[in-house]
Amino acid sequence: xxGPQDLGGLPAGPVDPAVHEHVPTHWEKRIDAMMMLLxxxxxxxxxxxxxxxxxxxxxxxxxxxxYYERWLQAISWLMLEKGVFSQEELDEKQREVRxxxxxxxxxx
Amino acid sequence: xxxxxxxxxxATHTHDGKPIQNDDRPPxxxxxxxxxxxxxxxxxxxxxAEEIHRAIEMMDEKGTELGARIVxxxxxxxxxxxxxxxxxxxxxREFGVDMRPTELCxxxxxxxxxxxVVCTLCSCYPRAILGIPPAWxxxxxxxxxxxxxxxxxxxxxxxxxxxxxxVRVHDSNADLRYLVLPQRPAGTEDWSEEQLAELVxxxxxxGVADIRGPGE
Numbered sequence: 246x247x248g249p250q251d252l253g254g255l256p257a258g259p260v261d262p263a264v265h266e267h268v269p270t271h272w273e274k275r276i277d278a279m280m281m282l283l284x285x286x287x288x289x290x291x292x293x294x295x296x297x298x299x300x301x302x303x304x305x306x307x308x309x310x311x312y313y314e315r316w317l318q319a320i321s322w323l324m325l326e327k328g329v330f331s332q333e334e335l336d337e338k339q340r341e342v343r344x345x346x347x348x349x350x351x352x353x
Numbered sequence: 354x355x356x357x358x359x360x361x362x363x364a365t366h367t368h369d370g371k372p373i374q375n376d377d378r379p380p381x382x383x384x385x386x387x388x389x390x391x392x393x394x395x396x397x398x399x400x401x402a403e404e405i406h407r408a409i410e411m412m413d414e415k416g417t418e419l420g421a422r423i424v425x426x427x428x429x430x431x432x433x434x435x436x437x438x439x440x441x442x443x444x445x446r447e448f449g450v451d452m453r454p455t456e457l458c459x460x461x462x463x464x465x466x467x468x469x470v471v472c473t474l475c476s477c478y479p480r481a482i483l484g485i486p487p488a489w490x491x492x493x494x495x496x497x498x499x500x501x502x503x504x505x506x507x508x509x510x511x512x513x514x515x516x517x518x519x520v521r522v523h524d525s526n527a528d529l530r531y532l533v534l535p536q537r538p539a540g541t542e543d544w545s546e547e548q549l550a551e552l553v554x555x556x557x558x559x560g561v562a563d564i565r566g567p568g569e
Contacts, residue, residue, distance in 0.1 A: 253473030253524065257497035260509045262561070265489035271409075272379050276387055277485065278408035282400045286453075290399065293455075293527040297475055312476075312491050314383050321390050330393045338389040346381055346388065 249307035250300065273313040280316055283323075291323050299323055415484040420532065421553035423448055423482065425546045428537045437534065450481050452530065457482075460523060461534040462560070467514045469507070469522050469560035470531040471499035477525035479532050483555060490559065500524060510561040523560075533558050538566025 269277065283291040299319035303310060310318065324330055330338075378384060394400045423445060427434035437444040441457030457479060460468040472478065473496050478486040489495050499506055503520045507513065514520055523531045535557040541549060556562035 250474050252493055252497040253471075253500045255497040257494040260489050260492065260494045260498070260506055262487075262489055262510050262556070265487070265492060267488035269412075269485060270377055270379075272384065272387065274409045274412055275391065275405060277412065278405045279391060279394065279400065281408055282404055288399065293477070297527065300475070308493070312488075314379070317383065317387050317390070321386060324390065324394070329397060329399060334393060335389060338393055339385050342388045342392070343381070343385045346384055350378075350381065 248301050249304055276313045276317050279320055295323055417483050417555040420482045420558045421550040424534060424553045425550035427534055428549055429546045452481055456529050458529055459532045459534050462536045466519045466521055468533045469503050470533060471496060471522060472525040473500055477527060477530060479530040482532060512562050533560040535564050538564050540566040540568060
């Protein structure tokens, strides 16, 4: 069975190298940095194939996610799977962060 | 696993191909998850805020010059070129590049063969040498079509390869990264290594472009 990531040979649209360049935003770089740090020899908390397994687990949603949000989801699931933090801790932290970000955005 | 339905299908990101402002903020749900994960990792002592900051700094500094210097060296030093083609990892270590845990395979363009690199399954790329891959490299369109109609893709990049020249497409994977060694353009015989490095573009090392020499 072809997984959502397995794109080789499928019909697709044109590539416009002038338009399809994109300098990563600072937020995207933070995700990139987290992934690289988790991969590095000091931590070895994740490997490329593990990250891919998590992204491919998105199924059809794989294509709806922007690239770095897929990475972010993979990091979060991997850390849960490895017991680095629990779902409860993540939920609690997200509630706290969300309130902070909403206040920050209102003040923008 | 928590629910993973994205609540944001609006145009902020690369997959719709629209350029965005570099300081654009992501949807709040995504920013919340990123901030929460990052803060938890810092609180647990897994990574530090300073390490993230330094990693981003390194990302910003790393362009494609390193790749260009490696290619230029291979053009002027045949021993190095042979090492690069036979054992890429060891050869680039001379430039301080550590490819681990992946391997590097360098493929040479010749008068008969043009090489092109893709990662159909995700976006594997020789990041240690070329930095973060361009957005088009990660897009569905490139990944899907590169292995079936590479010549059409090359045309979209303004690169035309003669019909009698073979086009070989190399599909990267989690453990193996490819770098194209482009052909040295004619008319550069007396150029220095530094001058040559200036000519080498990122796209030529991915294999979607050729390098034009002076007056071409």
